[in-house]
Amino acid sequence: AQTVTQSQPEMSVQEAETVTLSCTYDTSESDYYLFWYKQPPSRQMILVIRQEAYKQQNATENRFSVNFQKAAKSFSLKISDSQLGDAAMYFCAYRSGPNTGTASKLTFGTGTRLQVTL
């Protein structure tokens, strides 16, 4: 079974600064996907960024980028130029690849609460 670990329960960043959220995972699979989701107080889980394990290049979406270290099974999220609207819970999630014979369930970490201060 796959596991996802987020070791930072809370993080704080000043507006306009950069913050990195950590995530590690454990799997014996070679084909999988990793995601970062944001959950603001409104509760709606919003997809932030996606990484496919077979791709070497780190994914980037505007101010959000990841550092994917496949050998180390590490998948951190970097938020640049932090904004007040970035304050939320951030969850790292794992999905098996389509050829593993399992359905597309997501396995989530316990989350990191990000505070953004002025």
Add this chain to the structure above:
Amino acid sequence: DAGVTQSPTHLIKTRGQQVTLRCSPKSGHDTVSWYQQALGQGPQFIFQYYEEEERQRGNFPDRFSGHQFPNYSSELNVNALLLGDSALYLCASSLNLSPNRLYEQYFGPGTRLTVT
């Protein structure tokens, strides 16, 4: 483009009662997954429906059951409610055969269930 919708938003039930939660997937999606998110925790996978069948199930008792309709919408039923069933229930939709291998799941706003 309508996103994932869930109803009701909030629900209060008594121990032993039964509850039904509803989900309509994002337009074009054919697969619905249900997750339970306890306070302060990450979502836990309950089960997934595709082609009106349960395709995979997480570690949840048989009191949790579901259904998918021909229009791809889904229901989650919980019988004999326990205090520990109090949680946010999230529905996520996706496309089973995702083009470009995107395999993204889009979540609804959730239903907050309180069992007293």
